[in-house]
Amino acid sequence: MSSPSPQSVTDDLNALVEALQAGGQGQAHVCIQALLSDLKELTTRRRNPITRQSFYPAEVADFDIAKTLALRKAMAQVAAEIEDGNLIDALEGCRRELSTWSSQAGNG
Numbered sequence: 001m002s003s004p005s006p007q008s009v010t011d012d013l014n015a016l017v018e019a020l021q022a023g024g025q026g027q028a029h030v031c032i033q034a035l036l037s038d039l040k041e042l043t044t045r046r047r048n049p050i051t052r053q054s055f056y057p058a059e060v061a062d063f064d065i066a067k068t069l070a071l072r073k074a075m076a077q078v079a080a081e082i083e084d085g086n087l088i089d090a091l092e093g094c095r096r097e098l099s100t101w102s103s104q105a106g107n108g
Contacts, residue, residue, distance in 0.1 A: 009039070014098065015031050020094060032075065040072065041057060042061065043056055043068055056068075
């Protein structure tokens with residue numbers, strides 16, 4: 001299994017937008033769960049077994065940790081919208097986050 005990259009997160013966001021545009025709640029649910037899983041993996045603190053220092057995997061993978069944490073929080077809200085069947089609100093939120101994320105991903 002390969003580690004998430006800023007580009008793979010962008011790809012996941014694009015897939016989620018496409019699923020939401022198509023009105024596919026089931027497909028959107030699958031996309032958001034995969035994305036949230038990756039974001040959780042990236043933003044869960046780990047401890048180096050040798051130095052005992054804690055770190056975020058996102059930092060090691062050249063992500064901006066603050067922006068990755070913000071994206072995780074925003075995607076949790078989008079997931080709630082999808083669960084509630086509010087696909088239009090979810091799509092708006094996802095597009096906003098994709099725009100923000102894409103503008104930063106190229107700067108990393």
